Amino acid sequence: MIEFLLNGRIQKLDQADPNLSILEWLRTKMRLTGTKEGCASGDCGACTVITGTPDQNGNIHYEAINSCITLLASLHGKELLTVEAFHQEPGHPVQRSMMEQHGSQCGFCTPGIVMSLVALHANHASATPEDHKILQALSGNLCRCTGYRPIVDAGRQAMVQEWTPASSHPAAGLKGERSVAALSTISQGSVTLAAKPGGPRYDAPVSLCELHALRSRFPAARLVAGSTDLALEITQQLKTLDHLISVERVPELKDCYPDNGELVIGAAATYEAFRQPLSELWPAFDAMLERLGSLQIRNRGTLGGNIANASPIGDMPPPLIALGATLVLDGPDGERRLPMEAFFHGYKQTDIKPGEFIHSIRVPMPKPDQQLFIYKISKRLDDDISAVLGAFRLTLHEGIVSDCRLAFGGMAATPARARHAEAALHGARWDQAGVTAAAAALASDFTPLSDARASASYRLQVAGNLLQRALLASDPLNRDPLTVTDYA
Known part of the structure; x- marks a missing residue:
């Protein structure tokens, strides 16, 4: 049996298809059709709902997710809010602002947009988020007919307004403790x-x-x-x-903590959960993680899932390979560790043995004179898959590259190091001549494929250009934001 709150009311399901998504259950079983299906792949945001998950401090953390690719069974012990929760007065400031700013035309995408902005409002109740936060919250919501300016205007207007619903309101949990009490009655066992x-x-x-x-x-x-x-x-x-x-309810797989010169990230830790501690150590991760999917995806997607999926264009493996991260695998014979780069054997082929699973990832902390550069190339800024992703960890001493690890995604059947390019850089000056030699050596490291995202020649050229970009970004005299930006 699973048990959860739906718009303030306890739901108990002792039988349900484990393949059922939240979206399908809402629309076909509960007839709550405000939540829409646009793509069924987590791209358009029309299916956005809000989930509330109890934390260790007795509070509930609310976040927007894609209900079309979230399984119903994952709701056990949580709260689920749909746009129908806001039918009851008082209406939410986001709803009023969307009307007043003319943020909707056909209306198909509007419920998902409302839910994304409501989640932002709930998590920034005591402060006014900057436009960047509003755009980030909306990065997973597509609108074909309105244009985003009035939607962003609605977000600006709504975020400075208070919302004080009665305790009987279906979404009152966003503002009080009623949901905490209700969820405390649900068994948190397996x-x-x-x-x-x-x-x-x-x-x-x-x-x-x-x-x-x-x-x-x-x-x-x-x-x-x-x-x-x-x-x-x-x-x-x-x-x-x-x-x-x-595996998302196993506490040991959700941890994120420092240990003996490394940051240990549990395999079931979500992108949003480990983003801050990882970015504090290696700031280059922050901009890259903001472009990994949308906020809805980052609220659900996990580091272990991204690695185990073994996609050649997964965003996390290249920088982890560049840093020399270690995978901790657990299984019938206990734990074993191996370098991240040794995990990938071929396209969708990994080193996982029968009965094993990824337990955690150990990321080295920075050492003196080390720098990390991460650059993602994709056709869209937000919520898009990489054509090429380059990650470069350099150790510089008096302008000489004393050590380097260069890793790429999208250049081969697996994420991989560019060992010929590394050899060209090692011991060379970190200057135009050194980078030119390393970029030329990439042709010996990779023979990329052409596909819908990029041609082989483009991939090879842009991979070299990313090394050039890292050189320009490392120059303290270079202040051109178009040159040093982490957005491609």
Whole structure:
């Protein structure tokens, strides 16, 4: 059985299809049709809802997510708010501002936009967020007919207004403790959900011991965390997944803490959860993570999922390879560690053995004279997949490259180091001549493919240009923001 709050009311489901998304359940079972399906892939934001998750301090953390690629069973112990929660007076400032600023035309995308801005309002109730925060909140919401200026204007207007609903309001949990009390009555133990005996099954353990037992008992089961990629097999490929084991409720896999000169990030930690501690150590991650999917995706997607997916254009592996990060794998024979670069054997092929799972990732902390550059090339600024991603960790001493690790995504069947380019740079001066030699050596490292995102020749040329970009960015006299910016 799973149990959760829906617009202020407890829902209990003892039988449901584990392949069912929140969106499909809302529209077909509950007839709450304000939440729309636009793409069924987490791209357009028309399906945006808000979830509230209890934290260790007894508070509830609210965030916008894509309901089209979030599985219903993941709601256990949480609160779910849909746009219907705001039918009851008083209306939310976001609703009024959208009307007054003419932020809607056809209206199909409007409920998702409202929910994204409501989530932003809930998390910035005591401050006025800058335009950057408003744009970030809307980065996963597409609108074909209105244009974004009136929507952003509505966000500016709404964020400075208070909202004080009565305790009986369906969304009162955004402003008070009612939801905390209601959710405290729900067991936070492990759950199992199935539509019928012998049918598709979903298990959500709450400890490593339980996870080990399930992996041993059901070796063919698929592991799932945020489901931002796995759910596409259901919504796009129309597959039925027979058995899913969720890792998102295992505390040890969600940790993020310093340990012996490394930052340890649990495999089930979401992008938004580890973004700040990682970016404080290596600032180059901050701009890159802001472009990894949308805020809705980052609220659900996990580091372990991005790595285990083994995509050659995944955004996290190249910078982790550049930093010399270590993967911690757990399984029947205990933990083992291996360098991140050794994890990928070929396209969608990894070093995971039967019964194993990614436990955590250990990222080295910066040493003196080390710099990290991360550059993502994509056709859209927000919510797009990389054509090429370059990550360069350099150690410079008096202008000489004493050590370097250069890693790329989108250049081969796996994320990989550019070892010939590294050799060209090692011991050379960090100047135009050194970078030119390293860029020329990339042709010996990679033979990229042409596809819908970029041609092979473009990929090879832009990879070299990113090294040039790092050189310009490292020059303290270069103040041109168009040159040193992290946006491509």
